[in-house]
Amino acid sequence: MSARIAAVHAPRSTRRFPEVRLALLGTGTVGTAVLHRLAALQDEGHGAVLSLCYAGNSRFAARSADGLCPRTMTGLATRPVRGGEPPGLARIDDALCGQVPRIVLDATASDAVAAQHAGWLSRGIHVVTACKLGQGTSLQRWRAINAASQSAGSHYGDSATVGAGLPLLRSIRDLRAGGDRIHAVAGVLSGSLAWLFNHYDGKRPFSGFVRDARDAGYTEPDPREDLSGEDVRRKLLILARAAGVELEADAVEVGSLVPPDLAQVEADELDTRLQALDRPLRERFAEAYRRGEKLRFIARLQDGRARVGLESLADDHPLCGGTGTDNRLAIWSDRYGTQPLVIQGPGAGAGVTAAALLDDALRIAAQSGAISTR
Numbered sequence: 001m002s003a004r005i006a007a008v009h010a011p012r013s014t015r016r017f018p019e020v021r022l023a024l025l026g027t028g029t030v031g032t033a034v035l036h037r038l039a040a041l042q043d044e045g046h047g048a049v050l051s052l053c054y055a056g057n058s059r060f061a062a063r064s065a066d067g068l069c070p071r072t073m074t075g076l077a078t079r080p081v082r083g084g085e086p087p088g089l090a091r092i093d094d095a096l097c098g099q100v101p102r103i104v105l106d107a108t109a110s111d112a113v114a115a116q117h118a119g120w121l122s123r124g125i126h127v128v129t130a131c132k133l134g135q136g137t138s139l140q141r142w143r144a145i146n147a148a149s150q151s152a153g154s155h156y157g158d159s160a161t162v163g164a165g166l167p168l169l170r171s172i173r174d175l176r177a178g179g180d181r182i183h184a185v186a187g188v189l190s191g192s193l194a195w196l197f198n199h200y201d202g203k204r205p206f207s208g209f210v211r212d213a214r215d216a217g218y219t220e221p222d223p224r225e226d227l228s229g230e231d232v233r234r235k236l237l238i239l240a241r242a243a244g245v246e247l248e249a250d251a252v253e254v255g256s257l258v259p260p261d262l263a264q265v266e267a268d269e270l271d272t273r274l275q276a277l278d279r280p281l282r283e284r285f286a287e288a289y290r291r292g293e294k295l296r297f298i299a300r301l302q303d304g305r306a307r308v309g310l311e312s313l314a315d316d317h318p319l320c321g322g323t324g325t326d327n328r329l330a331i332w333s334d335r336y337g338t339q340p341l342v343i344q345g346p347g348a349g350a351g352v353t354a355a356a357l358l359d360d361a362l363r364i365a366a367q368s369g370a371i372s373t374r
């Protein structure tokens with residue numbers, strides 16, 4: 001083995017067989033946290049079965065059939081690594097070769113990557129994703145993912161897509177598996193918007209809080225995805241479809257917080273134009289404050305009707321609870337007909353999201369028999 005290649009390899013002592021081969025796409029906020037957590041899991045033996053065979057972003061990549069060192073791969077965020085190669089989605093299948101369980105871990109916000117999910121699944125490669133563009137956009141793509149997964153017997157790990165790993169999708173699926181119908185869901189599904197409305201005091205400019213939420217890693221790469229309600233729309237579509245309500249993407253009514261002028265601005269100009277948010281939000285806040293109410297960005301699904309938007313709720317309203325980035329979802333079903341099941345907890349942030357992704361990967365490893373569940 002050459003010294004050039006050895007620099008990116010995982011230490012041999014951390015690798016065990018049978019292995020599960022991983023390809024990580026995205027080395028941004030979430031992807032970097034995945035690499036740190038994977039390294040820690042490998043160190044403590046718990047994740048030793050997970051062998052990182054490909055890591056890449058839109059500029060740089062590296063691969064090794066023997067396993068890459070996750071800590072070294074964090075360097076890809078800023079530069080190529082020794083022994084690296086140009087990125088390429090077409091290379092993923094090659095990088096994951098072999099008769100072992102194979103997983104693509106999508107930590108991008110890329111539509112081009114999401115468009116590959118069904119193809120990987122159909123070729124027997126499991127997909128674990130934080131990106132909502134697979135299941136949360138067109139119904140056709142959602143159906144293709146489900147069909148591919150069923151026909152090839154491959155798994156689609158989506159815990160990170162809604163609630164950043166909170167057991168929201170899992171609870172809905174478990175209720176349905178137990179014979180319940182889902183009657184309605186309502187709640188806060190955006191960690192960044194939860195954080196913003198938990199901190200905004202109507203005095204300091206709203207735009208300053210948006211910068212803070214972005215810098216803390218809670219927003220989408222472009223915070224307008226959150227502020228426009230698009231991110232929440234995708235999450236509600238994913239939940240609704242899991243609940244058996246197969247909505248088309250345009251069936252969700254969306255109340256955007258982004259003024260039309262700000263929606264048109266190029267991404268590199270956004271920061272200097274964010275103050276366009278300040279006056280409208282100050283007015284909405286003052287109106288709610290006068291009534292003794294709080295602003296919350298709420299997603300609702302009932303009787304096949306779905307909507308997301310800012311609501312002014314009484315201080316003691318059940319959906320007002322929570323702090324920080326907390327998501328809070330109420331689920332009504334046959335058994336929870338009057339009092340809903342309520343699930344609450346942190347719904348954004350690199351740490352919880354990376355943990356959710358690797359939990360899904362380890363679950364797939366266990367289902368594939370690569371690790372013992374005892």
Ligand SMILES: NC(=O)C1=CN([C@@H]2O[C@H](COP(=O)(O)OP(=O)(O)OC[C@H]3O[C@@H](n4cnc5c(N)ncnc54)[C@H](OP(=O)(O)O)[C@@H]3O)[C@@H](O)[C@H]2O)C=CC1
Nearest residue numbers: 026027028029030057058059108109110130131221348349
């Ligand atoms: N932040 C959070 O709390 C949560 C985020 N998520 C989701 O996680 C995903 C990632 O978010 P975040 O880490 O904040 O985003 P970042 O913008 O920080 O990182 C995105 C990464 O994706 C890479 N990328 C883009 N296109 C491609 C491509 N075609 N092939 C390979 N890599 C590509 C980027 O490459 P480059 O560096 O070259 O630009 C970058 O490394 C998003 O889908 C988001 O919705 C989900 C739950 C919570």
Ligand SMILES: N[C@@H](CC=O)C(=O)O
Nearest residue numbers: 190191192218219220
């Ligand atoms: N931008 C998202 C991150 C998690 O999905 C949010 O704010 O909830």
